[in-house]
Amino acid sequence: MRTLRRPTHRAAPGAVGRRGAAGLGRLFGPVRDARGMAKWVLWIGLGITVLFIVLAVFAPLVAPYDFDQYRNAEGIRFGKQAPPSAAHLFGTNVLSTDVLSRVIFGSRTALTVVVIAVVFALAVGLPLGLISGYFGHKLDRVLVLVMDALFAFPYLLLAIVIAFLLSETIGRGVMSAAVAIAVVYIPQYFRVVRNHVISVREEPYVEAARALGARPRTIIVRYVLFNVIQTVPVIATLNAADAILTLAALGFLGYGIQPTDAAEWGYDIQRAIADAGSGIWWTGLWPGVAIVLLVTGLTLLGEGLNDVLNPVLRRRRIERVDLPSREARVLEPGGEA
């Protein structure tokens, strides 16, 4: 099994297809072998995440109303802050829109923004980490200093200020929210990738490639990247979970997506805070539950992947060993022990 899973750096040049298959095998083989708690964590996380992806994709079909619809087909206005009923399972909010529909459309907003943000962060953090870790020297020092500074800064403050500045220039949309969130996570990818590259850089097979005269580009892409990239699914999933929270926080503070453009959970909770004083629970509860569920789902998925992919943490089923009890051994001095 082990030899089957390690061929990436030994693959013949040009065997791209084989290398891709090995990469997938690397991911799915251990998932199949997973046992115990890790397996449950992984599957529950996957289940919740898939549920939200389905809701996001089919939102217009699943949701009873549009996210900004405040009157029915006959033009009669929905009740304002109406409690849950047959027509509005989760009730309506202060703008007379249907809470259930907003929760469902909110998953679309959340997943879209987060996917774009993670891709952005990865697209910047990964290459910078590779270059910084591989070449080292002055460039590395400067980059590390800048990234450390960004990392030490309260992430929400950074995100708010960037979201604010972007809203002044390109407007408050999915893109500006995604960029503001991405900036927060770039240092994390950079750090993980850089540190991993530094340890991989000294491996004998990289040295061998260098001795054979391979160009830095070739070494980085073919030998270093494929070893480093394994850590990416885990970090990306965990970051996505965190990014959902950051997006909601931006929305809550009024620096997320323009409320007329899309339904967003954080914004809905901000509107609901005032409702708490009047005992109106349904406007804030459901968007909050949606956030908690999706973040928990993504976290479990990430943790499960980590447990399964990380050989150090991997726990396989252990066979029970029955040793003879101490009394038994004492009573039988002539025994084989």
Add this chain to the structure above:
Amino acid sequence: MAKQSTSLRTYALTRLGLALPMVLLLLTLVFILMRVAPGDPISAALGGRLPAEELARRRAAAGYDRSLVVQYFDYLGDVARGDFGQTISDNRSVTGLIVQNGAATLELTLVAMLIAVGVGTLVGLVSGRLRDTPADAAGRLFGIVIYAAPIFFLGFLAQLVFGKWLGLLPTSGRASPVVVFTMDSPTNLFIVDALIGGDMEALGDVLRHLVMPATTLGLVIGGVFIRLVRVNVLQTLQGDYVEAARARGVRERHVVFRHAFKNALVPVITVMGLQFALLLSGAILTEQTFNWPGLGSELVRYLDNRDYIAVQGIITFVALVVVVVSMLIDLINAWVDPRVRYA
């Protein structure tokens, strides 16, 4: 003894030397960020409300017609002198604002951190000791779910349950208006002020206002400590010295408390420092949820007013605090754990 203290001093000096470029870098980042915005601070805040000549006059008076390089060094000089400028929208001194509203944030975050460490270590220790039991599963699940809950959502639920339904706690502000107006506040830390004044009624009022915001923030941060302490307990319980203690016949209770738990708690100090950024981010949300008049809610208010000077002042201050805190944590670490100094 003498040798040890010199090495700690050397470490402190080296660490201080490393902090300076970090400060310069952060200040530069802040300056660039604030200048990327279209227009200058004066036009952003007052544009459209003043005639063009008046606007130009004010811009010149504030020095925004000079080159960026000059403005940059001006900014660095001001910060070095501790001058963060005057806000545009309400003409307050930013330094005064930091002292006044910063105290509210400090009070909130300190108490929240205490709660976080308390809850985190307790749940983490129990969870780690009783590995793979239902108690452990519950502890881990609590850690994950609490971390997944946005602070403002927990705040919403708390306001609903403890504020509205049970009517136990106030949901907004630092104290009742009467207390705010009548109490002398030399430190701006209301708990301390009430204690100095010896006013027990005011103290009760202040504490009642503090309970919900601090607990909400503390619980969310506590999720991180649960995970950390649990993993540390698992590791220390497998340590050779724990096995050795057991082999010597030390009572199990003693092994767990004295040998395992004590060592499992050492990294908590480091992580407390690392959570500082998270704590400040959480404070912004907590303050906004509970109308807590701290730096975070002021920042959001000034952003809404497009008051770049106030925003720049506040984030500059936060940047300085970040550097100082990370330095302090490193020094404490070096003091507690001599291995750090020799690395």
